[in-house]
Amino acid sequence: MHHDSITASDLLGIDLDLSDAERELRDRVSDFVNRRIRPGIADWFDRAVFPLELVPELGELGLLGMHLHGYGCAGRSAVEYGIAMRELEAGDSGIRTFVSVQGSLAMSAISKFGSEQQKEAWLPRMARGEVIGCFGLTEPAAGSDPSDMRTTARRDGDEWVIDGEKRWIGLASVAGVAVIWANTEEGVRGFVVPTDTPGFSATPITQKLSMRASIQCDVALKGVRLPADALLPGASGLRGPFSCLNEARYGIAWGAVGAARDSFDAALAYARGRTQFGRPIAGHQLTQQKLVNMALEIQKAQLIALRLGRLKDEGRLEHTMISVGKLNNTRIAIETAREARTIFGGNGITLDYSPMRHAANLESVRTYEGTDEVHTLILGQKLTGLSAFH
Incomplete structure (x- = not known):
């Protein structure tokens, strides 16, 4: 093929x-x-x-x-x-x-x-896709700062009782199981919560301008009572959820390349087929400049993603390296999608073509699993040895 x-x-x-x-x-x-x-x-x-x-x-x-x-x-x-x-x-x-x-x-x-x-x-x-899962870390008041987590889990005899709210939780309304992170007397712990447990509710967030073919929810946990064995035994503190976020961030570094590449491919095909001023717009200098600049950025982003993947397979990948990919690749992807849209003229604002849809989606991709600002400060701390978060 x-x-x-x-x-x-x-x-x-x-x-x-x-x-x-x-x-x-x-x-x-x-x-x-x-x-x-x-x-x-x-x-x-x-x-x-x-x-x-x-x-x-x-x-x-x-x-x-x-x-x-x-x-x-x-x-x-x-x-x-x-x-x-x-x-x-x-x-x-x-x-x-x-x-x-x-x-x-x-x-x-x-x-x-x-x-x-x-x-x-x-x-x-x-x-097998028989059960959908979700991951409840982010809260309404604590987006980029999970250390400010308000959701609590307290022991009651042999059971745990969870109370709190989560926001922007992907898939929660269709999930059969939720991994919920909560503050306990021993710090942050994770819990496996079947979503049919009384007190668990998930409400899809509507009227989104991004990620429209995707589900994100507000989750409420009101006196959610769980057996002792609902606790994830191996995770203690925020290092647990952060290690999962790093898995997701790694995938995003690759995914963003796909959105950028598809935007480029669509623009290239359109430019070859669309005639203005007596020739295909692909033959105009400014269009070629746009195509070249997009292709160069996609190539660089692809090299970063591949480098991260090879390092990960060798067990040599550090979390700051993942921040390089997450920050760079989402940033160039959104710029590529927007630039690609210009090649379509007015036709580019319809769903007949992919770039503006990708650009809208990438507003979310660029924000979740660490905003540009968060990854910039992670890398700033790596370079200088000084934390600028506080």
Whole structure:
């Protein structure tokens, strides 16, 4: 299967260095996106619908918790996971976000910190897409600062009782299980909460201008009573949820490349086919300059993502390196999507073409799992040795 669009902007032949297994996965996910996401995405985005029917298909493709080992998970490499995220986000950020929340956040938390019993109870079903998971960290008053967490879990005999609120929780209204982070007497701990537990409620956030084909919710926890074994035994303090965020941030560094590349591909195809002033607009100097600048940024972002993936597979990846990818790649992706839109003129503001949809989605991608400001200060602290957060 030859994928011209995958390599149109690949001026340095980066994809030529992928292994056969990596390219095979790339083509399989790209084919899924062409068959199952592209035909429906304009309508889903327009109607603000997340296509739940895709969930078991994503499980069948082995994309849910794909970097995890055992319990029905695919056990693929970090680079393979990244490639899959890139191809999914070329379809739509909202679809990639689903896989990220399910695999990098909810399943990762259970896989890293769960008991044997918790892993066996949830991971195989989540890997198949039979159960959707969500990850409750962010709160209405504590977006970028999880250390200000107000949600509490207190012991009551053999049980735990959770009270609090979470916001911007992906998938919560369709999830069967939630990983909820709460303050206890011993600091922040994680809990596995079946969403049918009395006192748990999730309300989708509506009227969004971004990520419309995706679900984000407000979650309320009112006297949610759980057995002692709902506690994630392996996670203590904020290092637990942060290690899951780093998994998600890593996937975003790859995913953003997909959104940027798809925006470029759409603009290139349009520029070749659209005639103005007697020639295709691809033959005009300013259009060529736009295309060249976009392609260069996509190449640099792709090299960063690939470098992160190879380091991750070697066990040499540091969290500050992930911040490089998250900050740079979301930033260039949104600029690329906006620049690509200009090549379409007025036609570019409709859902007939992908760049403005990608640009709108990327407003969320750029904000979640650490804003530009947060990653800038993480890197500033790395460079100077001084924390500027407080």
